[in-house]
Amino acid sequence: MVTVKRLVLDVLKPHQPGALYFCQHIARLGDDYQVCLSVEEVDENTQTLQLEIRGASIVLESIEKAIAEMGASLHSIDLVEVHNEADKP
């Protein structure tokens, strides 16, 4: 089974919701997600974030949806790491 282990996303978000809320909201999407958000650039109305998500089986679709629901936009996917692992019986 091919699963996504790590994503690095480049995200543009308005100042609200704040970085902490944003990060916690993404982490809630997977029950073992570890999310690290770093603010790369701050403009008058927006912030450019790098969002790194690690987990045993990350689902990009729900993350994209959550980003959009918070008024932010996924600028680009900078890194994807996937593993093909034997299925456990």
Added chain:
Amino acid sequence: MVTVKRLVLDVLKPHQPGALYFCQHIARLGDDYQVCLSVEEVDENTQTLQLEIRGASIVLESIEKAIAEMGASLHSIDLVEVHNEADKP
């Protein structure tokens, strides 16, 4: 449960209270907090600090409040790391 494991904050503070008191005061807010304060820039009346806080479950609100009470201001949140962990029964 989603908990905050690490915060890196950019803080502007007056010279008083000093860096040591400032740092100890933040550490007192959580019973396992590890706080590392580094002075990035010194001006006539202010200091720019980077404040890194690690803990099992960091609460940003109380840190923000403490920063304000000491006459400093939280300039920006530079990094947030959160983990989603299974709740222990």
Added chain:
Amino acid sequence: MVTVKRLVLDVLKPHQPGALYFCQHIARLGDDYQVCLSVEEVDENTQTLQLEIRGASIVLESIEKAIAEMGASLHSIDLVEVHNEADKP
């Protein structure tokens, strides 16, 4: 037996299919592949990717074929690591 353990490929792909699909598709080609895709450059119609593939015995031919089938082109092979190992009886 000489087996390929690591490949680093420089790939030019159109925006579609997206990086995640691209990466998962490559990973499916070998049952222990670990694939890390990073986006190096984004132009109007194309993306330049670095694709790193690790596995116990990587087959370049099937990867080349999959890259072409997704409308992308293998620009160059930047790194190849091969090991000569005793055959297990």
Added chain:
Amino acid sequence: MVTVKRLVLDVLKPHQPGALYFCQHIARLGDDYQVCLSVEEVDENTQTLQLEIRGASIVLESIEKAIAEMGASLHSIDLVEVHNEADKP
């Protein structure tokens, strides 16, 4: 209990007492102190030092006093690391 684990101090001292004596004198202030002194700059009458002190529970006041008694001045505190640890019963 909140204790100081690491301090990095920027110190200006006259050439006498020498770096070794200076360093030993600071180390004597705490029975597990590890002190690393590096000379950053040498001028005609003074030396600029970086002084890093590690210990289980560092007391800044006595260090400041010792620095002053040796004719040097604490220019700035560059880094403070404090931990909040459970008190042992």
Added chain:
Amino acid sequence: MVTVKRLVLDVLKPHQPGALYFCQHIARLGDDYQVCLSVEEVDENTQTLQLEIRGASIVLESIEKAIAEMGASLHSIDLVEVHNEADKP
């Protein structure tokens, strides 16, 4: 006994044979060879490679011969590591 454990070679090769074949062919020369080929520069008709070979007892002569047979030339030896080890009885 003095044995060669690591070689780093600077090689100029035509585009054909490709990097993968080139690398596999070198690895076949010693039954524990690990070969890492990285492409340093690409010109119209040639590629400059760095070839790193590790093994318990590398034989340069056969590597030189194989390089020449594939139409490439050994530009220089950049690194040699040899160990003198007690002979096993």
Added chain:
Amino acid sequence: MVTVKRLVLDVLKPHQPGALYFCQHIARLGDDYQVCLSVEEVDENTQTLQLEIRGASIVLESIEKAIAEMGASLHSIDLVEVHNEADKP
């Protein structure tokens, strides 16, 4: 007890005695000394050395004396590391 664990010294020495003799002579001063000498600069009549000495309890005085006896001069002490350790009964 406060003991010196590491010293980094900046030394100016004439070409004779050579680096190896110089280094061995310093190492003889303490029965667990590890001395690493690197030549930083070579002029017509002199060499500038960095001398790093590690040991359980380094004595600077004897090192200074040995440096002078070999016709060299201790230019500066660049780093001192001292530990305060409980005395063994």
Added chain:
Amino acid sequence: MVTVKRLVLDVLKPHQPGALYFCQHIARLGDDYQVCLSVEEVDENTQTLQLEIRGASIVLESIEKAIAEMGASLHSIDLVEVHNEADKP
């Protein structure tokens, strides 16, 4: 006993003998020597090498002699590491 554990030598040698032979010849001088030769610069008639030798008890004299016998010259000693160790009874 004071023994030499590591030497880094700057050597100028003619193109012949080649780097591999040169390196093997040095390694033969001590029965546990590990020698790493890297070519720093290549001129028309000469090569500048960095030669790093590790061993339990390196003898510089025999290395110097071997370098000279191969028509090369020891330009400088860049690093010497010596340890003072208790003699085994």
